[in-house]
Amino acid sequence: MSQGQVYGGDEVNAIVLDPGSYSTRAGWSAEDCPSITEPSVCCVRGNSKKFGDSEASIVKPDKQIEQIMKDGVVNDFDAASELWMYTLCQASPHRSVEYLMESPLLITEQPWNPLATQKKTLEFGLEHLNVPAIYLAKSPTLSVFSAGRGTGLVVDVGEQVASVTPVLDGVCLRKPARKSRRAGKFLSEKVLELLKQKNIDVHATFEVSQKKPYSSLNGDAPGFVLRDVECTDSYRQYHRLKVVENFKETMVQVGEPNDTKRMFELPDGNQIELGAERFTLGDALFDSDLTTDTNESSKTTESTETKDSTETTETTETTETTESAESTETKESTESTESTELNGWSAKGLGQLIVESLNACDVDVRPNLANNIIITGGTSLVQGFTERVNQTLIKELPMLKIRVFASGNVTERKNSAWIGGSILSSLGTFHQLWVTKQEYEDAGVEQICQKRFR
Amino acid sequence: MSSGIGVHDDSLKAFNELKLGGGKKDSANYVIYRINDDKTEIIVEKKGRAADYDEFVELLPENECRYACYDFDYELAGGAGKRAKLIFYTWAPDTTPIRHKMVYASSRDALRRALNGVAVDIQGADYSEVDYDTVLSKVTLGKS
Numbered sequence: 100m101s102q103g104q105v106y107g108g109d110e111v112n113a114i115v116l117d118p119g120s121y122s123t124r125a126g127w128s129a130e131d132c133p134s135i136t137e138p139s140v141c142c143v144r145g146n147s148k149k150f151g152d153s154e155a156s157i158v159k160p161d162k163q164i165e166q167i168m169k170d171g172v173v174n175d176f177d178a179a180s181e182l183w184m185y186t187l188c189q190a191s192p193h194r195s196v197e198y199l200m201e202s203p204l205l206i207t208e209q210p211w212n213p214l215a216t217q218k219k220t221l222e223f224g225l226e227h228l229n230v231p232a233i234y235l236a237k238s239p240t241l242s243v244f245s246a247g248r249g250t251g252l253v254v255d256v257g258e259q260v261a262s263v264t265p266v267l268d269g270v271c272l273r274k275p276a277r278k279s280r281r282a283g284k285f286l287s288e289k290v291l292e293l294l295k296q297k298n299i300d301v302h303a304t305f306e307v308s309q310k311k312p313y314s315s316l317n318g319d320a321p322g323f324v325l326r327d328v329e330c331t332d333s334y335r336q337y338h339r340l341k342v343v344e345n346f347k348e349t350m351v352q353v354g355e356p357n358d359t360k361r362m363f364e365l366p367d368g369n370q371i372e373l374g375a376e377r378f379t380l381g382d383a384l385f386d387s388d389l390t391t392d393t394n395e396s397s398k399t400t401e402s403t404e405t406k407d408s409t410e411t412t413e414t415t416e417t418t419e420t421t422e423s424a425e426s427t428e429t430k431e432s433t434e435s436t437e438s439t440e441l442n443g444w445s446a447k448g449l450g451q452l453i454v455e456s457l458n459a460c461d462v463d464v465r466p467n468l469a470n471n472i473i474i475t476g477g478t479s480l481v482q483g484f485t486e487r488v489n490q491t492l493i494k495e496l497p498m499l500k501i502r503v504f505a506s507g508n509v510t511e512r513k514n515s516a517w518i519g520g521s522i523l524s525s526l527g528t529f530h531q532l533w534v535t536k537q538e539y540e541d542a543g544v545e546q547i548c549q550k551r552f553r
Numbered sequence: 554m555s556s557g558i559g560v561h562d563d564s565l566k567a568f569n570e571l572k573l574g575g576g577k578k579d580s581a582n583y584v585i586y587r588i589n590d591d592k593t594e595i596i597v598e599k600k601g602r603a604a605d606y607d608e609f610v611e612l613l614p615e616n617e618c619r620y621a622c623y624d625f626d627y628e629l630a631g632g633a634g635k636r637a638k639l640i641f642y643t644w645a646p647d648t649t650p651i652r653h654k655m656v657y658a659s660s661r662d663a664l665r666r667a668l669n670g671v672a673v674d675i676q677g678a679d680y681s682e683v684d685y686d687t688v689l690s691k692v693t694l695g696k697s
């Protein structure tokens with residue numbers, strides 16, 4: 100396909116990639132949901148790196164399973180680019196790279212994605228994969244648009260990050276945005292802690308060769324037989340965590356605690372029945388841990404500064420310029436992990452995070468944001484989550500009218516950014532926004548990032 | 554970031570007529586816009602004169618997205634006379650399929666930026682957000 104063909108038609112066949120820290124999603128524009136979803140991990144054996152859910156499920160004595168993302172951004176770019184290539188090829192007809200090379204590529208990113216990663220991402224697309232055109236789309240903007248709004252407060256609770264991002268007329272505001280690690284991984288760790296306290300061992304499915312239902316909580320003797328499998332710790336941990344995630348998805352709830360019992364059977368036959376404790380687990384997403392909130396002082400200064408960048412709601416141009424200056428600063432100060440810990444990570448619970456973010460916005464835009472709170476991300480599927488957000492905000496912000504929107508469709512909730520990107524990139528008119536290879540070669544990666552994607 | 558969907562000339566013309574009509578008896582007091590079927594441009598779907606505000610609101614479809622402008626009259630408090638303000642609506646009911654919501658939300662800016670003289674912006678996901686009292690309170694606040 101020549102460039103003329105790519106841009107000639109009304110409908111564009113672009114490929115859309117949404118790299119999350121839990122899963123990496125890919126598929127074609129105009130499709131309803133990503134056709135391929137793979138775990139964001141890399142399976143390492145010696146010098147070989149392999150990807151995909153099925154690869155991660157085949158045990159080998161020396162196979163390590165490593166995370167690709169840390170704090171919601173790429174940690175190991177080489178591994179990430181291989182994972183992306185793998186996932187994109189899985190979504191391509193006949194798994195062909197040639198086919199991909201003919202299609203524009205839209206990649207979603209979080210507003211705090213570092214400049215260095217953006218540059219590598221453009222290189223990945225336009226040089227390594229060799230696509231004719233590329234676009235980096237901000238996840239919160241895609242989520243807010245997919246909810247039918249131009250303006251809203253996006254609350255995205257995924258695996259490694261829970262983030263709150265105000266979006267005004269399609270532009271993400273960085274300074275009043277807030278993020279914490281109280282998301283899916285954090286919740287899984289809480290579940291694991293509780294099980295440990297109760298002396299419950301979690302065995303992965305692959306570790307168990309025979310099981311008989313029993314309940315360690317009732318004092319029954321276990322009746323399972325373990326398989327003698329040689330594997331690495333990271334492999335074992337990864338698969339035990341899968342069990343914990345299933346447990347979490349079935350058991351955890353938020354809201355007014357009650358003693359309604361629910362049961363989950365672990366792969367070794369241990370039947371765990373819990374009541375009110377299921378709510379304690381869920382509360383952890385909303386509780387604030389003030390003792391570890393090292394960030395308090397830096398945040399106060401941040402919210403006073405915010406004034407200038409949020410007042411420019413009419414002229415988004417100005418907002419973007421202000422923000423690009425700010426983000427360059429952030430980039431420089433994130434060179435060492437030490438300062439990242441202090442920079443912008445809150446230990447507050449989700450309700451507080453939302454309140455802080457709103458209060459850091461200009462007073463004029465608060466009512467509109469509070470009235471358009473958009474909930475997205477896998478962890479928001481925890482039972483009672485949306486209601487809890489709603490109630491917390493009504494209580495904390497009595498002066499504002501609160502309206503929370505969360506799609507009732509599970510696929511949409513987990514994939515709002517991907518779906519938004521897929522619809523946008525299917526439009527013929529979107530061609531004006533693609534960065535073509537020509538433009539990239541002429542202007543250079545630095546310029547393209549600064550002008551188009553900061 | 555926007556969809557790149559453009560604005561048809563007639564869409565601006567209809568807005569200017571609305572603005573200049575300034576409440577004259579037989580001139581239009583509303584314009585409703587939609588995106589054409591090819592998804593390339595924002596066009597006028599309907600324009601005219603609604604007898605009252607509720608009649609205008611009924612023109613917003615229950616399960617489809619639209620943009621609209623309305624010349625909103627209201628009485629000042631304490632009998633200090635009448636005022637009129639131009640209001641811009643982004644109408645996207647929560648029940649609309651995600652595809653439509655995405656296309657409308659990502660194209661809004663192109664139209665909105667082309668319209669000079671809008672006093673208040675209303676984003677509506679259900680009828681309660683566009684009802685007379687809600688809009689009146691935003692109009693009298695002078696803020697969107």
Ligand SMILES: Nc1ncnc2c1ncn2[C@@H]1O[C@H](COP(=O)(O)OP(=O)(O)OP(=O)(O)O)[C@@H](O)[C@H]1O
Binds near residue numbers: 118120282476
């Ligand atoms: N029904 C459910 N109940 C509770 N948690 C769930 C449910 N479904 C998925 N999750 C959790 O959601 C998380 C994944 O969410 P999501 O796909 O939004 O993350 P991501 O986009 O890959 O990561 P991030 O946004 O943090 O980079 C996992 O922790 C998963 O266990």
Ligand SMILES: [Mg+2]
Binds near residue numbers: 119257258476
């Ligand atoms: Mg995510």
